[in-house]
Amino acid sequence: MSSDGASTSGHTLAVVCLGESMAVLLPDPPGPFEAVDTFRVAFGGAESNVACGLAALGVTSAWISRVGDDGLGRRLTAEIAARGVDVSAVTTDPLRRTGLYLKETGTSSSRLHYYRAGSAASALGRELLDDPAVLQLLDGARVLHLSGITPALSDSCLDLVRALLARRRPGLLISFDLNWRPALWLDRDPAVLPALLDAADLLFLGADEAETAFGTGDPAALRRMFPSPATIVVKDSGHRVTALDEDGTAVTEPALTVEVVEPTGAGDAFAAGYLAGTVRGLDQRSRLRLGHLSAAAALTTHGDHATPAPDPVINALLAASAADWAATRVTALGIDSPALPAVAAR
Template identity: 30%
Template sequence: MSGIDVLVIGDANPDLLLAGDTVPRFGQAEQLLDSAELVLGGSAAIVACGLARLGVRTALAAVVGDDQFGAVVLEGLGAAGVDVSAITTDPERPTGLSVVLSQPHDRAILTLPGTIPTLSADAVRDSWRRLRPRHVHIASYFLQPELAAALPALLDEIATSGTTISLDTNWDPAERWTGLGEVLRRVDLFLPNREEALAIASAVQGRPIPDLDVAGATLSELGCRVVVKAGAEGGQAFEHGSRVAAAPGLVLDVVDTTGAGDSFDAGYLAAYLDAAADEIDRLRWAAVAGSLSVRARGGTGAQATRAELAGVLA
C-alpha cells in the first residue's frame, strides 16, 4: 500500500491573479491595477492542496512544462505536502497558465492550455496502479479531451478495485456540455457548481432546465450522488432523483473567490473518507472549507486546516 488516500487527476498551472480595474477597455487604454500575484492554480492542484491541508494523504497526476511556470507549480505543491511523483514534465510544451481578472464576487478567466490537455489515460492508469489510492478525483474534464474520451474504460478498471471516484468537470469553454452521460454513470460523486449543474442537466435532457432542484435530481438519476456548490448558500446533495441534504456557507468579507469551489470539493472529500461523517457533516465540511478559502487571494492562500475547520463547525 502506498499510503495515499486520494489521487487527484487534472490540471496544474500558475494563476496570474489581477485585481482592481480589471474589465478590459480596448483602444490602447492603460488601466491601473490594485494588485497582481502569481499563485498556484488549476482546479486539480487546488483540490489537492486543500486535501493535504486537511490532513488527507494526497497525490496529483498532471503534466507541466520544463519551464519557470512548471517549477512554480512543483514548488507550490511540494510546500503544501502533495505527493508530486505522478506529475510528468513535457520538454516541448509550456506549462498552462490562467490569467484571473478578479472582482470581489465574480471573476473572468483567460487560460493558455499548454500542457494541461496532454495528460493521458495511460499515465493516469500507471499512477493509479502504483499509488493504489482509496479515492480518485478528476478535475477539469473539458480541458482534457484526450483523457475525457478514454475515461469510461479507465473508470471501469479503477472501480473494480473498490476505489471510489469523484468528478468536477469545471466550466466547458465551448459551452456544449456534451459527452458526460457515460462518465456520470461510472462515478460515485459529481461535484458541479450551480451553473454547471444547470447546463449539464440541460444537455443531458436536450432541453433547458432552469431549476436547480430539477437539475440535481435529473443528474442523480444517472446513478451518482450529485453535490452542488451554491456559493455563499453552501451546498446541496441529490441522490436517486431527490434532494437529500443541504448546508449553508459562512457569511464572510470576500477577498477573492478563486478556487472556492475546489476548496469545497476538498472539504467534502475529506469528510467522505471519514467513516464517522454523514451527508450533513460532509456538506458542512465542504461549505465551511469553501467559504474560508475566500479570505485571501488565490485558490490556496486561505485554505482551512483540519483544526480550523473543526473549530468553526463546533
C-alpha cells in the same frame, strides 16, 4: 485534524486528483489590468486546488498531471509539493509548454484569461495508465477525483477520463466535479459529459452551471438526470448545498455568511472539505459543513488557496446547532460564531 491515509512514501493515499494545473499571474495589488503595473506568480487548477485543500486539512493527497519543460512547470510542481501533495506521478513534456492564465480581480468578481491551448496537460491520454508511478498511486487510492475540465481539453484527455472510469476497482470511490467551462467546449461536443458524470460514485454540480449545461439546477431533477452516482451534491452558490443519496435521502445545509474577498477557488475548496469529511467517515451534514468551512476560507483570501480554521474551531462548528451555524459569520479577520468560545477563531 489528524492526517488521514498512509504515508506518501508508501504511495497509499486517501485521494488522488488528476487534471491540469497552470501558472497564474495575479495583479499585485489586485485590480483591473489597465491599472496594474506588477503581477505575482502563483498556480491554479481545479484538481490540484482540491489536492492542496485536502492536504491543508490533513488528508493525504496526490496530484497526477503533465507540465512543460519550463520554469513555470517546475515552479508550480514544486509549490504544489510544498503544500504537502504527492507529485511523484507528474511528468514533464519536452515539447509542449505549461498552461498559463491571468486573473483580473475586482471587488466582487474575477475574470480569468486562459492561455492553455496546446499545453502539456492537454496531451495527456490513455497511455498514462502504462506509467508505473501513476498505477501505484491509483491502485492505493481510496478516492480518485476528476473534473469536467479534463475531457474538454482534447480527444486524448477525453479518452483518458473514459479509461479511468472504466478501470474502477472495488474500494475506490470516483469523485467527479462538473466544473463547467463553456469556453473549453466551443469547439468540442459537450454531449459526452452526461455519461461521464453518471459513471461517478460522487458527483458535484453547481446549480448555476448545471442550469447552463443541462437546462436545470434543481437538485431533484438533477438526481433523476444522473441516477447512477451513490451521491450527488448540488451547490447553490452562496445559499445552500444539497446532498442527495441514491436511496432518496436528501440533506441540505445552508452556506455560511461570508464577507467575500475574492470568489475564485471556493468550489474546489468545498470539494476538498466534503471529500475530507467523506474520507473521515463523517455524516452527511458534517461533510457539507466541512465543505462550507473550506469554501469560506477560500472566499476570504486572494488566490486559489487558503489556510483552514484551526481544528478546535472546525470541530465546534461541525457540532454547532442549526441556529448557531446560521448565526456564524466569516471574514478575512476570522470567524465569529455563538458556537465558539470568546477567543480568536484564527
